[in-house]
Amino acid sequence: KKIIFAVHAECLFCVCEALYEGKLPSCFLSSVCGRAPLNNKIVGGVDAKAGAWPWQVSIQTPSFGHFCGGSLINKDWVLSAAHCFTDVIASNIVMYFGRHSQLGLNPNETYRTASRIIVHPKYNLIKFDSDIALVQLSSSVTFSDYIRPVCLAAAGSVFGGGTESWITGWGLLKSEGEPANILQEVQVPVVSDNDCYNAFAALTTITSNMICAGLINVGGKHSCQGDSGGPVVSRNSSLWIQSGIVSFGASPCDNPKYPSVFARVSQFQDWITSNIGSNPPGFVEYHNNGFRSSLNLLLFSTSLTFSVIPFTFSLYLSS
Numbered sequence: 001k002k003i004i005f006a007v008h009a010e011c012l013f014c015v016c017e018a019l020y021e022g023k024l025p026s027c028f029l030s031s032v033c034g035r036a037p038l039n040n041k042i043v044g045g046v047d048a049k050a051g052a053w054p055w056q057v058s059i060q061t062p063s064f065g066h067f068c069g070g071s072l073i074n075k076d077w078v079l080s081a082a083h084c085f086t087d088v089i090a091s092n093i094v095m096y097f098g099r100h101s102q103l104g105l106n107p108n109e110t111y112r113t114a115s116r117i118i119v120h121p122k123y124n125l126i127k128f129d130s131d132i133a134l135v136q137l138s139s140s141v142t143f144s145d146y147i148r149p150v151c152l153a154a155a156g157s158v159f160g161g162g163t164e165s166w167i168t169g170w171g172l173l174k175s176e177g178e179p180a181n182i183l184q185e186v187q188v189p190v191v192s193d194n195d196c197y198n199a200f201a202a203l204t205t206i207t208s209n210m211i212c213a214g215l216i217n218v219g220g221k222h223s224c225q226g227d228s229g230g231p232v233v234s235r236n237s238s239l240w241i242q243s244g245i246v247s248f249g250a251s252p253c254d255n256p257k258y259p260s261v262f263a264r265v266s267q268f269q270d271w272i273t274s275n276i277g278s279n280p281p282g283f284v285e286y287h288n289n290g291f292r293s294s295l296n297l298l299l300f301s302t303s304l305t306f307s308v309i310p311f312t313f314s315l316y317l318s319s
Helices: 009-021 026-030 193-199 265-276
Strands: 056-061 065-074 077-080 094-097 110-119 133-137 151-153 164-169 184-191 210-213 231-236 239-250 260-264 315-317
Touching: 056 077, 065 231, 065 239, 065 265, 077 239, 077 265, 133 265, 151 265, 164 239, 184 193, 193 210, 210 239, 239 265, 260 265
Parallel strands: 151 239
Antiparallel strands: 056 065, 056 094, 065 077, 077 133, 094 110, 110 133, 164 184, 164 231, 184 210, 210 260, 231 239, 239 260, 239 315
16 A cells, blocks of 8 residues: 655755754744743743743844843744833844843844834733734744744633733833843732732723733732733643733832733734744633632742833823
8 A cells, every 4th residue: 555645845944954964944933833842941030041942032133232022922923021122123023032041141042133024003002901912033933942932822721710820021120120131930820800900990991902911919010121021821721821911010019009011812812823824823712710829829939020101190001
């Protein structure tokens, strides 16, 4: 009997090229999101291990340096926050992948410029709603153990109160403090929609396009300037799934009365897919009904804070 395999020409070329160069075919890697082979230890409030979060992106301009985070979602696109690009043009953007230190050497790093920025058409600067943007790379990146895409939460995903999540970024270590040199990681629980809505009731409206995380009435686990646009992820077996994009919080950014607020990725699956076109990112449905976050799980204390830009006297964006 003959067994016939149908192989896409692009994939066949990829395999042949990899065999010639003695490498693992990149097209195999590109089909698997949310894998972090170097992330074998999860802790809160400390320096992240190099390669622990291979989708983390540092978004910079030559004149300002790092100003926002982002997440790699396939070989050509980065997901970030809309408010990061209100006064920035694509030609000034430089994105670093595989970066661990902002000041030291990064032997596993590469960079790309931006060819296009797509801000969600319903982004509302006043209400912080639909705070999501896509950035197209000038050329594709090659995946490695240090550079890989994250999975995205599919429509219908549920991240109930108490769901364990991890936030990463190079933002300020505390309000009015210095930005982090080494990529930081912190573990926080998701805050239930009801608890988050009540916490911000006097400041702004929490919509269905938002998801919250943090420890209400417990300080030390928040976001601050420089973390905006970065990912918050949860683990489902061996896959890491991005539930949110760092958006805003209360001032000061380590205020224990308020959780941090993120754009809810699962609400934007159709928008992301329609703008990216071919080679869509990996969407994975996540379900954890959790429990009320008002229980205030006592995890680890940490100094990681999300980025924030003044909006009112008491409410800030996270850039």
